[in-house]
Amino acid sequence: MNLHEYQSKRIFGQHGIPVPSGEVAGSAEEAYQAARALGGTSVIKAQVLTGGRGKAGGVKVAKTPGEAEALAAQILGMNIRGLTVKQVLVDPAADIRHEIYLGVVLDRASERLVMIASAAGGMDIEEVARTAPEKIQRIVIDPALGLPDFQARALAFGIGIDRGLRREFTHIARALYHVAMTHDVTLAEINPLAIVGDGKLLALDGKIVLDDNALFRHPELAALRDQSAEDKSELEARKHGLSYVKLDGKIGCMVNGAGLAMATMDVIHYFGGSPANFLDIGGGAQADKVAAALRIILSDANVNAVLFNIFGGITRCDEVAKGIVAALGQVNTPVPMVVRLVGTNEAEGRAILANAQMETAKTLSEAAQKAVELSERGSQNRREKRN
Ligand code: GDP
Ligand code: MN
Numbered sequence: 596m597n598l599h600e601y602q603s604k605r606i607f608g609q610h611g612i613p614v615p616s617g618e619v620a621g622s623a624e625e626a627y628q629a630a631r632a633l634g635g636t637s638v639i640k641a642q643v644l645t646g647g648r649g650k651a652g653g654v655k656v657a658k659t660p661g662e663a664e665a666l667a668a669q670i671l672g673m674n675i676r677g678l679t680v681k682q683v684l685v686d687p688a689a690d691i692r693h694e695i696y697l698g699v700v701l702d703r704a705s706e707r708l709v710m711i712a713s714a715a716g717g718m719d720i721e722e723v724a725r726t727a728p729e730k731i732q733r734i735v736i737d738p739a740l741g742l743p744d745f746q747a748r749a750l751a752f753g754i755g756i757d758r759g760l761r762r763e764f765t766h767i768a769r770a771l772y773h774v775a776m777t778h779d780v781t782l783a784e785i786n787p788l789a790i791v792g793d794g795k796l797l798a799l800d801g802k803i804v805l806d807d808n809a810l811f812r813h814p815e816l817a818a819l820r821d822q823s824a825e826d827k828s829e830l831e832a833r834k835h836g837l838s839y840v841k842l843d844g845k846i847g848c849m850v851n852g853a854g855l856a857m858a859t860m861d862v863i864h865y866f867g868g869s870p871a872n873f874l875d876i877g878g879g880a881q882a883d884k885v886a887a888a889l890r891i892i893l894s895d896a897n898v899n900a901v902l903f904n905i906f907g908g909i910t911r912c913d914e915v916a917k918g919i920v921a922a923l924g925q926v927n928t929p930v931p932m933v934v935r936l937v938g939t940n941e942a943e944g945r946a947i948l949a950n951a952q953m954e955t956a957k958t959l960s961e962a963a964q965k966a967v968e969l970s971e972r973g974s975q976n977r978r979e980k981r982n
Contacts, residue, residue, distance in 0.1 A: 596805045597644045601684045602819050603801030606778070607785070611770045614798045617686035626667030629685035631660040636688040639666045643678040644821065646719065646802070651675045656688055681823060689799055690792030695754065696720050697768065698784035699736075699775040701806070708736045708775055710768065714754040716787040730754075742772040763796050778816065779809035828891050835887040837876055844869025845970045847892035847901040847930075849885070851876050851910045859904045862959055868967035871898045878909040885918025886925060893928050899973030900931050902966035904959060907938025914940075916947035923951070931969040935962035 598606075601619050608614040618629035619642065630637040641653030648654050653675050657663035663685060673680045694717035702709040713731045715723045723730055732753035736742050747765040756764050767788065775783040782804040789799045810817045822830055832839035838853065846868050850856040853875045860870040872895065876888050892898055905915045915936065933954045936944045948955055956962035 596807055596810060596817075596820055598803040598805065598816075598819060599642045599644065599682075599821060600640065600801050601642060601682075603783075603803040604798060606774060606803065607771070607798050607801050610774050612767050612774075612785070612798050613796060614801070615686040615689065617684050619682050620667060620685055621671075621682050623664045623668035623671065626683055626685050627660045627664035630657060630663030633685065633687045637663050638684075638686045638688045639663055639670055640684040640686065641670050641673060641675055641680040642682040642684055643675050643680050645676045645678055648675055653680065686799075689789055689797055691787070691789045691799070692792065693790040694787030694799075695756075695790070695796075696723070696784075696786045697771060697788045698782065698786065699771055699780070700784075701781040702735070705735050707738065708772065710734050710736060710742065710750065710772065712750045712754050712768075714756075716789075720784075720786065736772060738776075741776075742769050744769075759794070760790065760796060767796060767798070774803075778803065779806045779812060780804060781806050828894055831887070832874075832891055835884055837874060837884065837888050837891070839875075839888075839891060840873040841895060842870055842872050843897065844871045845897050845899050845974065846966050847871045847874075847895065847898040848904070849874055849876060849888050849892060849901065850904045851878065851906060851915075855904060855906055859902065859959065859963070862963040863902065863967065866960075866963050866967045868963070868970055871895055876910075882914055882918035882921050885915055886922035889919065889922035890926055893926055893930060898930060900933070900966050900970035902962055903932065903934040903936070904962060905934075905936050905938075905944075907936065907941060907944070910938075911940045912936040912938060912944030913947060916944035919953065920947060920951045931973070933962050933965040933969065935959060 604614040620626040620629050626639060637657050639655050639657055641648050653670055655666045657666050667683050670683050671680055696713040696716035698711045699708050711731060711733050713723055715730045732750050734746050734750055744765055747768040748761060750768060751761045751764040771783055780803055784802040785798040787799050789797050791797050805816055828841055829839055846863055848859050848870050850859050856873050856875045863870050872892060874888060876884060892901060933956055934948055935956045945955060956965055
């Protein structure tokens with residue numbers, strides 16, 4: 596889960612990292628008020644869950660409250676990398692002398708948090724890594740020791756921070772590590788950490804990515820989730836405990852188990868079809884969960900066939916079959932479906948489906964072939980209707 600810049604900076608500020616004292620605004624009028632309260636020059640910043648806002652025109656400097664209002668009107672509603680701007684952050688403008696990159700990232704290979712710093716801040720760190728890898732300093736942090744002063748100082752030295760700023764940099768690095776550790780992040784990043792006019796360090800941008808698997812430990816962070824910025828179907832899926840990822844193909848897939856879901860997608864590809872989604876209904880799926888999954892799959896207008904591939908173990912085939920029939924009763928769709936059920940209570944499941952006149956298949960390849968046929972027929976029908 597991603598936090599917005601303003602949320603991330605608020606957390607940084609609470610942990611002793613110097614941040615600008617900005618306000619969030621949802622309208623141009625609010626931006627005017629915020630800029631007036633700040634006095635002086637301000638920066639209007641699009642709050643969307645993506646980087647590169649500066650380049651996309653989502654970060655602008657305003658000299659007066661009137662200008663802040665006009666710029667906010669321009670930025671609100673703007674589309675940045677497919678996301679609509681609904682809020683702007685109004686920060687006091689900083690007099691930037693130099694931009695540093697400082698981040699903590701979870702490195703799965705070393706199973707440690709790694710701190711990354713670079714004197715080439717402001718731009719994408721991936722870009723720096725590609726073009727000037729020697730400008731990046733990394734230290735692997737031992738969780739038993741935390742980030743000792745000497746390590747943070749070595750980092751400061753490595754990126755050529757002036758003597759006079761080293762103590763402050765060390766303080767910020769340790770605070771950032773503390774935030775990363777206590778919030779279960781996969782990324783906590785300040786880019787840029789600016790050296791400003793009065794010779795101080797200031798975190799001008801903030802980004803926190805929380806580990807979804809640890810969110811249950813942080814209800815106050817989970818509550819920050821910006822649902823309006825997320826895909827509706829994925830949101831709905833999460834509510835029902837389903838793992839769902841929308842893709843751009845035409846065959847909806849309902850599968851139990853992530854590995855089986857991937858195998859199913861491969862087999863669909865093998866027979867020339869294209870999967871519309873990844874969906875894992877998990878183990879022990881009950882009828883209502885299956886119904887919810889089917890509704891989510893069918894809410895995608897691209898879907899013109901659905902393939903069920905259920906391997907009954909903990910999940911009982913008759914439960915799934917009941918779920919499918921119940922869901923069909925609720926959604927009443929013309930989209931053709933084929934079901935492959937094997938495992939626990941297979942015969943009972945098949946009987947339920949046969950009663951409901953559903954098409955079934957014995958093997959995955961047979962099921963996938965049928966689904967591809969149905970999907971192609973669906974596309975053809977659509978073309979004929981248009982002609
Ligand atoms: P990003 O493009 O999404 O990473 O957004 P940032 O918050 O990092 O802003 C992009 C760039 O805008 C920064 O690298 C700065 O160069 C510039 N910027 C951000 N805040 C200020 C500010 O207060 N004053 C000035 N002059 N420039 C700023
Ligand atoms: Mn940035």
